[in-house]
Amino acid sequence: MASRFTRLTTVVPQLTRGYAAAANPKAPLALFGLDGRYATALYIAAARQNALDAVEKDLKSFESIVSKDKALGSFLENPTISLKEKKESIRSLLAKSGKAHNLTENFFETLAENGRLPQTSKVIESYGELMSAHRNxxxxxxxxxxxxxxxxxxxxxxxxxxxxxxxxxxxxxxxxxxxxxxxxxxxxxxxxxxxxxxxxxxxxxxxxxxxxx
Missing domain, CATH: 3.40.30 (Glutaredoxin)
Incomplete structure (x- = not known):
């Protein structure tokens, strides 16, 4: 579980190769708590891939879908439902709004594997705070x-x-x-x-x- 979260913050993809400014990005705002740490890790990984806006779009689409379906939200947060079922549901949800960025898919799998899906809304909100700070x-x-x-x-x-x-x-x-x-x-x-x-x-x-x- 920890290794996947570590990879989320350390992968330097092809899109950022040759761009020194993007090699070691930093979060524009210091956030605390569990949701702050996850959001910051995702922000840094997305910055390395020049995918900040793409990931934000994915997160907003996901949040919009789940907020309209309370039963779906309960399903994802239910600890008795298998990890496999949750992952399949998440992939299906992300696919509804088009092809999601690989970082977004990896991120939600990380939340699922670590049992942190109940924190999803807070993490998305924290990511939004980072993006607002990024845009001044x-x-x-x-x-x-x-x-x-x-x-x-x-x-x-x-x-x-x-x-x-x-x-x-x-x-x-x-x-x-x-x-x-x-x-x-x-x-x-x-x-x-x-x-x-x-x-x-x-x-x-x-x-x-x-x-x-």
Whole structure:
């Protein structure tokens, strides 16, 4: 089991031969935990093969298929089902969206052999974080009581893009609607947050009035 995972991180394929810059790639972000280690290993192996985008596409397709079929997800995570059956199912799933990259196939076999399929979603999410860092992207989530119109959203994004909070990175914008904030905005940019919601202000006022901390 360990040997397959080791090969995943050390194989230097034909696509990277002659390219010194790709010989010893490094992850653009330090991730921790089991999912972080697997995602980092896959990222480095994919970087060596110039296959970062291809692997990301495979992972997104796989995640999309499994997320729509809860029974399938349970099947893959069931410890009583044989490794052979799981491998065959994974190959079939990957084939649904076309020919998957060999690294992707090898990666999922590694997860299956090591009994780590339940970690699949977290690993895919971690790989996505690495790809965002690779593309110099920074997630920006703006939560509002109702969907913001395009003009308002653009003004907020433009203002934040020019601020030090953006760190000079490209902002990946999403607008979430959460009615219980009552009004105002909750801005989450990278690992920072700015709470300008009405509900937050009311909570602070209530604590001030009641004397509760």
């Amino acid at each position: 992207e920074l997630p920006l989530v703006i939560t509002s009581a109702k969907e913001l119109d395009k003009s308002t959203l653009n003004k907020i994004v433009d203002s934040l893009q020019k601020s030090p909070l953006a760190e000079g990175k490209k902002l990946l914008v999403s607008n979430k609607v959460k009615t219980d904030i009552l009004g105002g905005l909750l801005v989450e940019i990278g690992d920072k947050s700015i709470d300008l919601t009405v509900s937050s202000k009311l909570n602070k006022l209530n604590k001030l009035v009641t004397g509760k901390s």
